[in-house]
Amino acid sequence: MQARLRQTARLVVAATLHYSGALALWRIFLRGVLRRRDVCVLGLHRVLSEEERRRSNSAPAMVVSETTFEKVLEYLHHHFRFILLDALLLPDGMDATGKKPFCAITFDDGWRDTYSNAFPLLKKYGTPATVLVTTGAVGTKGGFWIERLRRSGIPAEAKEALPRELGPEPDVSVVVEWLKHMPIEQRERHLRRILGPEAGDGKSGENDAMLTWSQVAEMSREGVEIGAHTVNHPLLVYEDNETVERELEESKRAIEERLRKPVRAFAYPNGDWDERVRSGVVRAGYLCAFTTRTGWFRPEGDFHTIPRILLHEGNVTGPGRKFSVAMLDLTLAGWR
Numbered sequence: 001m002q003a004r005l006r007q008t009a010r011l012v013v014a015a016t017l018h019y020s021g022a023l024a025l026w027r028i029f030l031r032g033v034l035r036r037r038d039v040c041v042l043g044l045h046r047v048l049s050e051e052e053r054r055r056s057n058s059a060p061a062m063v064v065s066e067t068t069f070e071k072v073l074e075y076l077h078h079h080f081r082f083i084l085l086d087a088l089l090l091p092d093g094m095d096a097t098g099k100k101p102f103c104a105i106t107f108d109d110g111w112r113d114t115y116s117n118a119f120p121l122l123k124k125y126g127t128p129a130t131v132l133v134t135t136g137a138v139g140t141k142g143g144f145w146i147e148r149l150r151r152s153g154i155p156a157e158a159k160e161a162l163p164r165e166l167g168p169e170p171d172v173s174v175v176v177e178w179l180k181h182m183p184i185e186q187r188e189r190h191l192r193r194i195l196g197p198e199a200g201d202g203k204s205g206e207n208d209a210m211l212t213w214s215q216v217a218e219m220s221r222e223g224v225e226i227g228a229h230t231v232n233h234p235l236l237v238y239e240d241n242e243t244v245e246r247e248l249e250e251s252k253r254a255i256e257e258r259l260r261k262p263v264r265a266f267a268y269p270n271g272d273w274d275e276r277v278r279s280g281v282v283r284a285g286y287l288c289a290f291t292t293r294t295g296w297f298r299p300e301g302d303f304h305t306i307p308r309i310l311l312h313e314g315n316v317t318g319p320g321r322k323f324s325v326a327m328l329d330l331t332l333a334g335w336r
């Protein structure tokens with residue numbers, strides 16, 4: 001009920017600001033008056049057809065539908081200028097005189113639908129993009145532990161063994177949030193207890209498949225920038241120095257060996273970073289790193305903690321799950 005109220009309030013605010021022209025004015029002000037070269041870096045995870053969306057075990061906040069994604073791209077091409085990662089890395093060369101603000105698009109994790117659904121649309125609209133790949137997951141099916149947990153649910157007897165602070169009948173999303181914030185080894189132990197010995201098995205689950213190396217290579221050949229997103233997708237802030245270093249270096253090396261191109265970009269799993277992790281990213285040789293902090297990137301800011309605007313079906317559609325320009329506009333303005 002509360003979520004529905006919040007969504008309605010969001011719709012009202014979106015419609016008011018959009019149709020009064022306030023959001024458009026704000027963008028003109030940013031570029032025309034301040035001459036800022038801020039870049040709206042978008043973050044997406046999965047682009048799915050209706051059928052795939054029904055079968056997928058990913059959380060709704062990870063998904064945008066194919067039809068919505070195409071409408072988003074169409075709109076962005078009218079109102080923004082898409083830039084390559086090269087331009088983002090060398091902002092001095094950016095032409096700040098045009099009327100349209102800059103935009104860059106990123107995809108996290110390395111889902112197979114990035115290749116099968118998003119990539120054809122990116123090509124159709126000539127949109128440059130960066131795909132951040134979890135190298136240990138390449139070629140696997142079933143998604144990450146979150147999809148495994150959402151797929152199998154939590155058996156009643158396992159619920160009893162969960163920590164009391166999660167409440168008497170914790171929802172899967174509550175358990176996911178708890179399991180996220182711990183070292184990977186500790187989480188795997190919990191998952192084995194909750195799901196049984198099959199917990200580590202990512203082989204089943206055709207609907208949550210990851211990219212293969214040949215798909216990664218094909219996208220790279222066609223101009224998609226391939227970056228890294230660790231080997232095993234741990235939240236790096238909970239891991240020791242040795243693990244952080246290994247996750248950062250091995251994922252970079254694996255992609256570079258396959259593609260014979262330098263890996264320049266990184267995305268922090270779950271957006272989680274701290275000074276120690278950030279230093280590790282710099283030391284590993286990444287030129288930039290994306291977080292999930294909401295906002296536009298200022299080129300005079302820090303290249304290793306670039307904020308993004310995360311897009312999903314819920315924040316770009318209105319009533320009846322129809323694409324809504326007003327909702328997209330509000331989301332792009334950084335409204336969470």
Ligand SMILES: [Zn+2]
Pocket residue numbers: 108109229233268269270
């Ligand atoms: Zn991720």
